[in-house]
Amino acid sequence: MKRQSQMLSARWIVPVTSEPIHGGWLEIDGGQVVDFGPGAAPRSAHDLGDVAVLPGLVNAHTHLEFSDCSEMVGFPGISLPEWIGQVVSTRRATDEASRSEAIECGMRECARTGTCLVGEIATPPCHYPSETNGIDLISFAEVLGLTSERGTERLDVAKAHLGLQACSGVSPHAPYSISRETLDRCLQLANVTNRLLAMHVAESPYERELLQTGAGPFAEALKSMGVWRDDLFPWPTDPFLWLIEKLAQAPRSLLIHANDLNDAEIAKLSEYPQMTVVYCPRTHHFFQYEPHPVATMLLHGVRVALGTDSRASNPDLNLWREAQFLWQHRVDLAPQSVLRMATWSGSEALGRNDVGCIRPGCLAKLGFVRSSASTEEELFRDFAAHDYVPLGGLNS
Numbered sequence: 001m002k003r004q005s006q007m008l009s010a011r012w013i014v015p016v017t018s019e020p021i022h023g024g025w026l027e028i029d030g031g032q033v034v035d036f037g038p039g040a041a042p043r044s045a046h047d048l049g050d051v052a053v054l055p056g057l058v059n060a061h062t063h064l065e066f067s068d069c070s071e072m073v074g075f076p077g078i079s080l081p082e083w084i085g086q087v088v089s090t091r092r093a094t095d096e097a098s099r100s101e102a103i104e105c106g107m108r109e110c111a112r113t114g115t116c117l118v119g120e121i122a123t124p125p126c127h128y129p130s131e132t133n134g135i136d137l138i139s140f141a142e143v144l145g146l147t148s149e150r151g152t153e154r155l156d157v158a159k160a161h162l163g164l165q166a167c168s169g170v171s172p173h174a175p176y177s178i179s180r181e182t183l184d185r186c187l188q189l190a191n192v193t194n195r196l197l198a199m200h201v202a203e204s205p206y207e208r209e210l211l212q213t214g215a216g217p218f219a220e221a222l223k224s225m226g227v228w229r230d231d232l233f234p235w236p237t238d239p240f241l242w243l244i245e246k247l248a249q250a251p252r253s254l255l256i257h258a259n260d261l262n263d264a265e266i267a268k269l270s271e272y273p274q275m276t277v278v279y280c281p282r283t284h285h286f287f288q289y290e291p292h293p294v295a296t297m298l299l300h301g302v303r304v305a306l307g308t309d310s311r312a313s314n315p316d317l318n319l320w321r322e323a324q325f326l327w328q329h330r331v332d333l334a335p336q337s338v339l340r341m342a343t344w345s346g347s348e349a350l351g352r353n354d355v356g357c358i359r360p361g362c363l364a365k366l367g368f369v370r371s372s373a374s375t376e377e378e379l380f381r382d383f384a385a386h387d388y389v390p391l392g393g394l395n396s
């Protein structure tokens with residue numbers, strides 16, 4: 001006997017890639033959305049009542065290996081070089097087994113809070129659980145090292161990671177922690193293997209100072225760690241314009257944070273649709289940086305996705321809370337843009353077109369938020385106030 005598809009109705013259906021529907025339905029079959037629309041369902045439907053049905057959330061940037069942190073490292077407003085020093089000293093002792101445990105713990109937290117796709121930065125070798133709780137991972141192998149030898153060593157490990165993990169990419173860590181020579185080799189690797197690339201870029205103003213002058217707190221930190229080399233810094237004039245053009249050579253690249261990009265750099269970024277900025281609002285808040293230029297980025301047509309970053313700088317891995325933080329604190333942003341950043345923009349950034357939206361053919365990885373709203377304005381007020389709940393038990 002042919003199994004019948006599942007029909008649901010709700011006060012709101014919010015597809016993200018099209019306008020929210022006040023009073024609608026959706027049909028699910030074989031784990032996929034088959035159809036959806038406004039008004040009464042074509043046949044009898046299970047009515048979810050006063051809720052808004054939404055696509056699954058996408059966390060475009062985290063480091064799951066830090067998911068066992070019960071609290072953030074450092075203190076609010078800590079400088080990035082100092083924070084890194086504290087992370088390195090507190091995490092030095094971790095081994096593969098404890099990293100695996102932390103990864104599993106982080107994946108459970110992501111699943112519980114409605115994230116269905118994660119862009120995760122890994123320190124290979126690492127092990128992912130076979131039971132993924134319905135979460136898809138894009139696992140970026142992190143490459144770190146200012147010396148040629150260290151860069152080669154981490155790049156070799158990254159190559160092995162790309163061979164083992166089908167959904168993987170490469171992550172040259174940051175301009176202050178990788179040589180331009182190793183960055184070139186990461187770009188080559190991304191191109192040869194046709195993989196994604198993610199890099200922390202322009203996170204702290206001290207990074208610009210290092211790249212432009214070869215001095216400042218990052219230079220001091222690198223010297224005290226014994227990894228300074230005189231030929232590494234400063235970079236060429238306009239280092240971030242240079243870097244954006246470099247990273248545009250990858251098939252698809254994610255610029256993590258990009259807090260400190262100026263208007264000219266944002267305009268340059270807008271020339272490359274294969275690039276996405278990942279903004280981690282609560283981590284940004286923890287470091288007490290100047291307001292993030294996300295509004296300017298959106299105005300220029302730069303794609304921006306949301307991430308949580310790790311539990312070493314963020315209170316949890318609940319992506320919905322990042323969106324709620326913006327609905328509550330960044331009233332200069334259109335609420336619809338924030339929702340898109342939390343869902344579809346992350347999918348696009350990570351090269352997926354089957355999650356993060358509701359449309360025929362996409363996976364039925366969905367969730368809901370309680371809402372008795374009659375208007376879109378009220379709906380987004382409810383989003384800012386209520387939790388996102390993953391919708392389990394759907395027809396598959």
Ligand SMILES: [Zn+2]
Nearest residue numbers: 200256309310
């Ligand atoms: Zn990060």
